[in-house]
Amino acid sequence: MTLTAQPRTLAAPTPKKSVAGRSPALIPLLLGLPALLIVIVSQGYPLANQLIMSFQEFGLKQQFGQPADWVGLDNYAAVTADPVFWVVLVRSLVFCFACAGLTMAIGVSTALLLTRLTKTVRILVQSAMLVAWATPVLSSLTVWQWLFNTRTGVVNWLLVSLGFEQFDGFAWLLEAGSFFVIAGAVIIWMSVPLVMFMVYASLTQIDGEILEAAQLDGATGWQRFRHIIVPGIAPVLMLVGLLQIIWDIRVFTQISVLQDSGGVSADTNVLGTYVYQIGLGQGDYGAGSAVAMIMLLITLIISWGYVRSLVKQGNVS
Amino acid sequence: MTAASTLVRTSRTHSGTGSTAVGRRRRLGRIGINIGGVALALLWAFPVYWMINSSFQTDAALYGATPQFLPFPIDLSNYATIIGDASFWSAMRVSALVTAISVVVALFSAFLAAVALSRFRFRSRTAMVIVVLVIQMIPAEALFISQYRMLDSWDMINSIVGLSLLYAGHSVPITIWMLKGFVDGIPIELEEAAMIDGCSRFGAFLRITFPLLAPGMVASGIFALLASWNEYTLALVIMKENSAATLPLWLKRFNVTYEATDWGAIMAGSALIAIPVIIVFLIVQGRMATGLVAGAVKG
Numbered sequence: 001m002t003l004t005a006q007p008r009t010l011a012a013p014t015p016k017k018s019v020a021g022r023s024p025a026l027i028p029l030l031l032g033l034p035a036l037l038i039v040i041v042s043q044g045y046p047l048a049n050q051l052i053m054s055f056q057e058f059g060l061k062q063q064f065g066q067p068a069d070w071v072g073l074d075n076y077a078a079v080t081a082d083p084v085f086w087v088v089l090v091r092s093l094v095f096c097f098a099c100a101g102l103t104m105a106i107g108v109s110t111a112l113l114l115t116r117l118t119k120t121v122r123i124l125v126q127s128a129m130l131v132a133w134a135t136p137v138l139s140s141l142t143v144w145q146w147l148f149n150t151r152t153g154v155v156n157w158l159l160v161s162l163g164f165e166q167f168d169g170f171a172w173l174l175e176a177g178s179f180f181v182i183a184g185a186v187i188i189w190m191s192v193p194l195v196m197f198m199v200y201a202s203l204t205q206i207d208g209e210i211l212e213a214a215q216l217d218g219a220t221g222w223q224r225f226r227h228i229i230v231p232g233i234a235p236v237l238m239l240v241g242l243l244q245i246i247w248d249i250r251v252f253t254q255i256s257v258l259q260d261s262g263g264v265s266a267d268t269n270v271l272g273t274y275v276y277q278i279g280l281g282q283g284d285y286g287a288g289s290a291v292a293m294i295m296l297l298i299t300l301i302i303s304w305g306y307v308r309s310l311v312k313q314g315n316v317s
Numbered sequence: 318m319t320a321a322s323t324l325v326r327t328s329r330t331h332s333g334t335g336s337t338a339v340g341r342r343r344r345l346g347r348i349g350i351n352i353g354g355v356a357l358a359l360l361w362a363f364p365v366y367w368m369i370n371s372s373f374q375t376d377a378a379l380y381g382a383t384p385q386f387l388p389f390p391i392d393l394s395n396y397a398t399i400i401g402d403a404s405f406w407s408a409m410r411v412s413a414l415v416t417a418i419s420v421v422v423a424l425f426s427a428f429l430a431a432v433a434l435s436r437f438r439f440r441s442r443t444a445m446v447i448v449v450l451v452i453q454m455i456p457a458e459a460l461f462i463s464q465y466r467m468l469d470s471w472d473m474i475n476s477i478v479g480l481s482l483l484y485a486g487h488s489v490p491i492t493i494w495m496l497k498g499f500v501d502g503i504p505i506e507l508e509e510a511a512m513i514d515g516c517s518r519f520g521a522f523l524r525i526t527f528p529l530l531a532p533g534m535v536a537s538g539i540f541a542l543l544a545s546w547n548e549y550t551l552a553l554v555i556m557k558e559n560s561a562a563t564l565p566l567w568l569k570r571f572n573v574t575y576e577a578t579d580w581g582a583i584m585a586g587s588a589l590i591a592i593p594v595i596i597v598f599l600i601v602q603g604r605m606a607t608g609l610v611a612g613a614v615k616g
Binding site: 025027028029031032033034035036037038039041042043045046047049050053110113114116117118121122124125127128129130131132133134135136137138139140141142143144145146147149151152154157189192193246249250252253256257260261271272275276279280285288289292293295296299300303307310311 | 347350351353354355357358359361362364365367368371379380383384422423425426427429430432433434437439442443445447450451452454455456457458459460461462463464465466467482483485486487489490493543546547549550553554564565568569572573576580583584586587588590591594595598599602
């Protein structure tokens with residue numbers, strides 16, 4: 001039994017905790033049980049199973065009900081020996097950091113802009129951001145495809161009107177470069193609002209008197225930003241920056257939908273769609289699971305430092 | 318003094334020195350910044366505006382040489398196409414059921430767990446909180462092969478219950494996280510006062526804390542609702558058949574089928590999916606923010 005009742009006075013030495021301290025350990029366990037079961041069935045068990053599958057071979061035999069053979073690290077060796085994997089990995093990382101970086105840059109500058117707008121304009125910007133944030137991802141993807149439509153899209157029309165004749169009938173999804181421009185634009189468009197709202201919220205918490213004092217002492221705008229505002233919003237910047245990276249490294253929906261609408265998947269696969277293609281498309285569960293585990297490992301490495309710093313600061317309790 | 322009142326004060330100083338060159342330059346700068354703000358708002362709202370605009374246009378207007386920037390005269394035939402499409406209503410039914418089941422299950426189980434984490438002290442409690450946090454970071458894309466195989470072995474491919482289970486599992490950790498904040502925000506002294514007055518511990522919780530939690534439950538419930546309603550990846554993996562498609566899957570298939578011929582109907586379809594969500598979001602976002610802030614401050 002790992003759950004043992006402890007007097008709450010141990011955790012926080014205040015007399016008021018004594019009432020709760022009498023509770024038997026069984027109660028929190030029972031309360032947590034339904035959530036625990038759901039998470040174990042829907043995530044814990046698949047995770048364990050996927051780890052096992054990444055060490056197994058799935059071939060023709062297994063499609064006829066034979067148990068899969070244990071092959072140790074063969075799947076990982078095969079996957080990492082394939083140059084396609086490395087191309088996909090590098091493409092995913094570059095795309096992820098480009099999207100996350102641009103999202104953060106635009107989100108933070110928009111939040112700073114908000115602090116200097118009049119009330120009406122500020123509400124206008126906030127409303128536009130809320131609408132973009134609330135739009136379901138599939139609706140966004142659909143309308144962005146229409147905006148960038150080859151023959152009748154408004155973006156091509158605008159570019160041609162501005163004198164860029166080469167965009168007359170330009171098929172954005174066909175070439176990998178312009179494919180990722182659209183995918184990135186959709187992702188940044190829908191990710192900036194969260195960054196903006198969170199950073200703006202923390203900007204309003206910064207003490208105006210300190211900024212004023214700094215200004216009186218002769219600090220320039222950049223110095224005030226660098227030495228007062230940035231340290232003030234650093235925890236929020238860390239959190240949203242990390243979330244952007246985690247979300248952009250696992251990107252699947254945007255790439256998959258745009259591929260189905262005319263993108264060339266061999267030139268545009270990222271980790272998520274690559275796992276889908278080899279694991280579920282080609283039925284090679286072993287290799288697919290191996291790539292999925294590598295992707296999971298990358299995510300955990302990226303977030304590990306953050307979780308540890310949270311625990312150290314005592315923010316988790 | 319807050320940042321806002323500082324701004325007010327500086328602007329007053331400016332109006333006092335408005336006649337000098339510096340004051341004029343600052344005022345021009347402020348106008349410029351506000352024009353920039355308006356441009357940014359228009360840019361960000363444009364895709365959604367374009368979706369609605371296009372959904373009200375006839376083919377002649379949609380495929381003309383110049384795009385029409387206003388939807389007049391309003392043409393409703395695109396909406397008639399979607400509303401007359403049986404596959405849309407089938408997808409609506411599947412989406413509604415999956416969302417309802419997963420939200421109810423996630424909210425109920427997460428609520429109990431949040432109470433356990435917030436109101437009880439037990440060994441390995443911090444570990445549990447970290448587990449919740451780490452599960453939150455596992456990408457869905459890293460698990461879908463084995464989730465597919467698991468449901469396949471239970472004969473639950475194309476099953477509403479199967480997909481709901483996966484959605485509930487994804488929502489539970491974040492819902493626990495949010496609800497724990499709300500429960501933390503309600504002082505335990507309130508319960509203790511009720512217990513001194515003769516309530517049982519359970520009774521005190523039910524009569525005092527539970528009603529105060531309602532806004533928090535709504536906020537986290539909406540969060541889970543939006544996540545399930547908008548989800549695409551697992552629906553693609555699990556709901557193989559067209560008859561089992563959720564709305565996002567339906568929209569993608571409709572888009573691929575008609576992208577050469579009927580953009581008006583495609584835009585009407587995406588608008589029908591998006592607009593209820595946008596409205597719900599706009600209504601609750603104020604309450605969500607208030608609830609979260611209240612929880613954070615009191616906690």
